[in-house]
Amino acid sequence: MKRTHSLVRIPWQLAAAGLWLVTAGALAQEPAASPTPTPTSSEAAAPPAPVEAPAPAPAYPASPPPGASGGPGQTSNYFNPSISVIGNFLGVAGHNPVENLPAASLRESEVALQAIVDPYGRADFFLSFSEQGVEVEEGFLTLTSLPWKLLAKVGRMRVSFGKINTLHLHVLPWPDSPLPLVNLLGGEEGWKGTGVSVARLLPLPGDTFSEVTLQVFDGNSEGLFSAPNRGNLAYNGHYRIFKDLTEAVNVDLGVSYGAGPNDTATKSDLEWTTLGGADLTLRWKPLQTGNYHAFILRGEYIHSDRREPVGDQRGYGWFVSGDYQFAKRWWVGARVEASDHADNASLRDKGQAVTLTFNPSEFSQIRTELRRRVYGGTNVTATEALFQLQFAIGAHGAHPF
Amino acid sequence: MKRLLWIVAAALLAAPPAFAKVKVVSSIQDFASIAQNVGGDRVEVFALAKGYQDPHFVDPKPSFVLKLSDADVLIVAGLELEIGYLPPLIDQSRNDKIRPGAPGYLDASIGCDILEKPTGEVTRAMGDVHPFGNPHYWLDPDNGRVIARAIAAKLTQLDPGGAATYKSNLAALEASLAEGEKRWDAQLGPYAGTQVVTYHNSWPNFLKRFKLVAAGYIEPKPGIPPSPAHTVELINMMLEKKIPVILMEPYFDAKTPKAVAEKTGATLVTFIPSVGGVPAAKDYVALFDYDVKLLSEALAAKKGAKP
Numbered sequence: 001m002k003r004t005h006s007l008v009r010i011p012w013q014l015a016a017a018g019l020w021l022v023t024a025g026a027l028a029q030e031p032a033a034s035p036t037p038t039p040t041s042s043e044a045a046a047p048p049a050p051v052e053a054p055a056p057a058p059a060y061p062a063s064p065p066p067g068a069s070g071g072p073g074q075t076s077n078y079f080n081p082s083i084s085v086i087g088n089f090l091g092v093a094g095h096n097p098v099e100n101l102p103a104a105s106l107r108e109s110e111v112a113l114q115a116i117v118d119p120y121g122r123a124d125f126f127l128s129f130s131e132q133g134v135e136v137e138e139g140f141l142t143l144t145s146l147p148w149k150l151l152a153k154v155g156r157m158r159v160s161f162g163k164i165n166t167l168h169l170h171v172l173p174w175p176d177s178p179l180p181l182v183n184l185l186g187g188e189e190g191w192k193g194t195g196v197s198v199a200r201l202l203p204l205p206g207d208t209f210s211e212v213t214l215q216v217f218d219g220n221s222e223g224l225f226s227a228p229n230r231g232n233l234a235y236n237g238h239y240r241i242f243k244d245l246t247e248a249v250n251v252d253l254g255v256s257y258g259a260g261p262n263d264t265a266t267k268s269d270l271e272w273t274t275l276g277g278a279d280l281t282l283r284w285k286p287l288q289t290g291n292y293h294a295f296i297l298r299g300e301y302i303h304s305d306r307r308e309p310v311g312d313q314r315g316y317g318w319f320v321s322g323d324y325q326f327a328k329r330w331w332v333g334a335r336v337e338a339s340d341h342a343d344n345a346s347l348r349d350k351g352q353a354v355t356l357t358f359n360p361s362e363f364s365q366i367r368t369e370l371r372r373r374v375y376g377g378t379n380v381t382a383t384e385a386l387f388q389l390q391f392a393i394g395a396h397g398a399h400p401f
Numbered sequence: 402m403k404r405l406l407w408i409v410a411a412a413l414l415a416a417p418p419a420f421a422k423v424k425v426v427s428s429i430q431d432f433a434s435i436a437q438n439v440g441g442d443r444v445e446v447f448a449l450a451k452g453y454q455d456p457h458f459v460d461p462k463p464s465f466v467l468k469l470s471d472a473d474v475l476i477v478a479g480l481e482l483e484i485g486y487l488p489p490l491i492d493q494s495r496n497d498k499i500r501p502g503a504p505g506y507l508d509a510s511i512g513c514d515i516l517e518k519p520t521g522e523v524t525r526a527m528g529d530v531h532p533f534g535n536p537h538y539w540l541d542p543d544n545g546r547v548i549a550r551a552i553a554a555k556l557t558q559l560d561p562g563g564a565a566t567y568k569s570n571l572a573a574l575e576a577s578l579a580e581g582e583k584r585w586d587a588q589l590g591p592y593a594g595t596q597v598v599t600y601h602n603s604w605p606n607f608l609k610r611f612k613l614v615a616a617g618y619i620e621p622k623p624g625i626p627p628s629p630a631h632t633v634e635l636i637n638m639m640l641e642k643k644i645p646v647i648l649m650e651p652y653f654d655a656k657t658p659k660a661v662a663e664k665t666g667a668t669l670v671t672f673i674p675s676v677g678g679v680p681a682a683k684d685y686v687a688l689f690d691y692d693v694k695l696l697s698e699a700l701a702a703k704k705g706a707k708p
Contacts, residue, residue, distance in 0.1 A: 285460065362529065
């Protein structure tokens with residue numbers, strides 16, 4: 001059966017037209033003022049933090065030292081981007097023949113370079129150095145001066161599919177990725193795409209934040225999509241609502257829908273994988289006296305429908321986790337997870353984990369996770385202890401949310 | 402009929418300023434309070450961080466994006482106090498009016514007396530240091546006056562129609578501050594030179610203005626929670642120097658300061674660093690009234706207790 005969609009050609013032109021419009025719009029709009037230059041000590045990637053964040057922690061440079069000559073040696077590097085490096089060390093104990101992680105590894109050294117490009121936008125680069133090599137985890141231009149409350153990103157980025165997928169490894173509340181991400185979104189690293197993203201605020205009554213994001217990417221994403229033709233693209237849409245229920249409690253809801261050609265597609269017969277997702281984050285953090293107590297409940301559901309010449313694989317996965325801050329520098333958490341495999345929905349992995357996190361300062365973090373995973377299709381039940389040490393140097397990052 | 406139309410048209414033209422208020426968003430409640438005093442009915446103010454909240458740790462909630470997206474003016478403390486949450490919010494607000502350098506962006510630290518600008522090398526081994534100086538500068542009424550003038554100038558620039566209102570409101574606020582200063586000097590004057598201990602280094606401007614001296618901090622380094630070794634040192638120092646009071650911000654854990662107070666006989670005073678920290682500190686002048694009263698009473702009780 002032939003499933004070549006007419007969808008395949010049109011969107012490329014649409015995307016091109018969209019990009020042109022967006023850029024033209026940006027340049028046509030004379031911005032109110034050019035942002036002031038950046039002292040190097042502004043900020044960069046988020047430091048390891050127990051709260052989650054949209055990964056690109058889009059930082060804005062601090063204003064220049066106001067009336068201050070006091071900044072130590074700033075002026076010579078005035079226009080240099082802010083630089084930070086986050087080291088992520090992982091030690092693993094226990095037996096696991098399925099996910100055989102090394103006993104000790106410097107899993108990632110993430111270098112962030114961030115600066116204002118010109119009055120129309122800013123650039124963020126996140127280069128991920130592992131022991132095996134270097135990867136551009138993200139590298140994009142954000143157009144901040146667009147009309148109609150638009151915010152556009154062009155480049156390589158983590159895809160706005162759900163919540164956890166948008167987060168860099170070092171801001172996850174665990175040392176590992178949850179199963180639905182690993183099994184259904186292309187692996188431990190999740191879904192990253194190269195293309196264009198446009199987000200618009202959609203005002204709702206009652207101080208409710210609502211934002212819709214539409215993204216078009218190249219049709220190749222490692223472990224997830226593989227395009228036989230240049231015109232076969234991947235798409236994602238995300239809608240997010242955020243509401244403060246009280247001063248201390250807020251709720252964050254999102255739904256996502258993504259699609260792209262999978263690796264069973266051929267030039268003449270395009271096979272699609274479609275992804276659906278829902279995410280919920282509920283936070284409690286009193287601002288009043290005696291604080292440094294907080295609770296975050298997270299949940300995410302991902303559905304994958306992978307069409308193959310021999311039939312469809314329909315699988316789903318989910319996780320629910322809770323993290324409680326019981327002292328200024330201490331967090332304890334638990335996670336339950338389960339997920340089918342995208343390419344074989346009859347295989348289902350399950351897992352449970354508990355974590356304990358200590359932040360000696362804003363710039364370092366020590367975390368232990370005890371994890372049990374049962375792998376579908378095998379009789380492997382792995383119980384492991386993961387020890388993670390993260391440390392950040394360089395520009396002060398925006399605390400992610 | 403024609404005349405009626407003219408009246409309607411005139412009414413419509415005249416009407417907008419009545420509802421088109423200048424929307425002011427500030428990072429801390431102190432600036433919002435001053436902006437409200439100066440702007441009166443012509444402004445609508447909103448503060449991101451509440452007065453009882455640690456201003457270093459504010460969550461960049463998307464609901465703040467909405468506030469910033471509509472704002473005409475953004476007032477910040479600057480000196481990197483907001484670096485942990487505000488920059489991404491400004492980007493996401495898609496509001497060019499309030500970006501650093503734009504007319505709607507006001508860094509309140511400009512022109513203020515900023516203390517503790519590091520002169521040598523700064524590293525994070527020193528804790529959470531602010532390389533541009535101590536950002537808690539609004540706790541000096543002289544700086545408050547500078548901030549109020551800057552806000553009045555900014556509002557006048559953006560809303561020239563309100564120039565007269567802003568001028569007279571500013572004059573009223575300055576008069577009220579001048580009166581307040583007389584009161585506060587009278588209350589704290591007798592204790593000039595007194596040494597105190599504070600939790601975080603939040604009060605250098607306040608202490609300098611009222612001629613008090615910080616002898617030490619409960620935190621071993623800014624942002625680092627108290628450690629046993631440092632606490633022991635602090636207790637010995639306090640006993641030796643006979644430090645009468647410990648000033649603590651409302652958002653810290655009172656356990657260590659309480660223990661230190663018990664060991665040393667010092668009085669633990671929960672000091673309010675911002676407007677709104679307690680309901681009584683309802684505006685900028687009331688904030689000083691509240692803190693000065695609390696401190697002068699604690700010091701008076703100590704003095705009275707001494708033989």
